[in-house]
Amino acid sequence: MDLIKAAKRPVILAGQGIIQSGAMDEVQKFAERINAPVALTLLGLGALPASHHLNIGMMGMHGEAWVNHAIQEADLLLAFGMRFDDRVTGNIKTYALNAKKIHIDIDPSEMNKNVKVDAGIVADLREALKDLLDVVEPKEHSQWLKYIGSMKGDSAVRDIQTLPDNGHLYAPHVINDIWRLTEGKAIVVTDVGQHQMWEAQYYHHETPRTLITSGGLGTMGFGLPAAIGAKMAKPDAEVWAIVGDGGFQMTQAELTTAAQEGIKVNVAIINNGYLGMVRQWQEFFYERRYAATPLRSPDFVKIAEAHGLLGLRAEKRPEVGDVVRQARDAEGTVVIDFRVEQEDSVYPMVPAGADLDAMIRRPQPSVLVETGADPI
Ligand SMILES: Cc1ncc(C[n+]2csc(CCOP(=O)(O)OP(=O)(O)O)c2C)c(N)n1
Numbered sequence: 001m002d003l004i005k006a007a008k009r010p011v012i013l014a015g016q017g018i019i020q021s022g023a024m025d026e027v028q029k030f031a032e033r034i035n036a037p038v039a040l041t042l043l044g045l046g047a048l049p050a051s052h053h054l055n056i057g058m059m060g061m062h063g064e065a066w067v068n069h070a071i072q073e074a075d076l077l078l079a080f081g082m083r084f085d086d087r088v089t090g091n092i093k094t095y096a097l098n099a100k101k102i103h104i105d106i107d108p109s110e111m112n113k114n115v116k117v118d119a120g121i122v123a124d125l126r127e128a129l130k131d132l133l134d135v136v137e138p139k140e141h142s143q144w145l146k147y148i149g150s151m152k153g154d155s156a157v158r159d160i161q162t163l164p165d166n167g168h169l170y171a172p173h174v175i176n177d178i179w180r181l182t183e184g185k186a187i188v189v190t191d192v193g194q195h196q197m198w199e200a201q202y203y204h205h206e207t208p209r210t211l212i213t214s215g216g217l218g219t220m221g222f223g224l225p226a227a228i229g230a231k232m233a234k235p236d237a238e239v240w241a242i243v244g245d246g247g248f249q250m251t252q253a254e255l256t257t258a259a260q261e262g263i264k265v266n267v268a269i270i271n272n273g274y275l276g277m278v279r280q281w282q283e284f285f286y287e288r289r290y291a292a293t294p295l296r297s298p299d300f301v302k303i304a305e306a307h308g309l310l311g312l313r314a315e316k317r318p319e320v321g322d323v324v325r326q327a328r329d330a331e332g333t334v335v336i337d338f339r340v341e342q343e344d345s346v347y348p349m350v351p352a353g354a355d356l357d358a359m360i361r362r363p364q365p366s367v368l369v370e371t372g373a374d375p376i
Pocket residue numbers: 191192193194195196218219220221243244245246247248270272274275276277278
């Protein structure tokens with residue numbers, strides 16, 4: 001309580017433990033009570049509605065730049081059901097050095113494991129927050145919130161509006177269009193790679209358990225089978241698998257299961273002709289030596305058709321709305337082959353082991369176009 005009272009620049013770090021303990025309401029109440037901004041981990045997305053005014057977005061390697069800056073400048077971190085893994089801390093030696101740290105987690109082995117904390121509370125998060133809510137006093141941090149808001153600056157609209165007008169299809173556009181067309185209400189299951197990070201950046205989750213992703217396990221091939229599982233568990237939900245051309249090929253045989261059992265999921269293959277996330281690291285850190293990452297895929301439309309399923313393709317942005325609508329209207333599982341820009345990268349990026357605020361930003365393309373106008 002003393003740490004909370006003394007804080008002028010607090011940030012709540014929201015992890016998957018919130019969802020697992022069912023503490024969404026308590027976290028929201030707590031954040032509103034002390035007016036603290038909330039940064040989320042990948043697996044925490046959905047724990048607080050994306051549209052909530054205190055939700056500042058995802059942290060870490062491919063998190064928002066202003067979120068990472070806020071963490072580095074914070075004087076108090078309240079870590080709720082998260083484990084300070086290397087993808088969210090960057091260089092541990094320079095991580096949030098000015099901040100006191102309160103960590104609530106159910107697993108005692110997480111305490112002081114990666115980051116030394118000032119107050120470690122081993123508890124079910126929901127129970128702990130209920131107790132804290134009985135005693136925590138309201139606080140104002142309007143200056144701090146304003147400051148974080150000002151750091152967004154131009155990057156609030158981020159690269160999606162400044163991609164070059166070269167007629168190519170960009171993965172962020174595809175994912176953002178799927179978000180808008182599904183009104184953000186679908187359950188999205190991802191595979192592992194660039195598309196997974198773009199999903200986290202451009203599909204805005206309002207409710208918990210609407211993003212199913214393998215997180216730290218990094219399980220390529222997870223997308224399609226897990227999407228089938230999600231649909232079995234929640235038959236009334238609209239389920240999308242957003243996968244890479246590499247990961248999809250690891251478990252594409254599960255299309256047979258979907259066809260045989262009559263399970264409807266929509267599969268969006270973000271087809272960039274590469275093991276994209278590894279290519280990106282080769283581009284940034286290995287002088288563009290694209291060893292073993294160029295990927296020749298089969299014709300995914302024909303693969304779908306071979307299973308008696310609908311296969312669709314989009315190569316330009318104006319085609320996206322149409323194929324997404326066709327997929328949603330179709331009865332069975334649909335596979336869409338989105339032929340996206342081959343050498344696009346996920347920005348911003350904190351290189352592995354670098355300081356959290358040392359981010360690589362998207363180089364400004366020479367031709368800028370406003371694509372904010374709704375093309376759909
Ligand atoms: C089974 C497995 N093998 C290798 C990796 C390492 N890995 C992480 S991302 C990635 C590339 C994924 O490529 P793709 O599925 O085409 O998706 P993209 O990054 O292009 O979106 C690889 C090889 C992994 N996570 N899992």
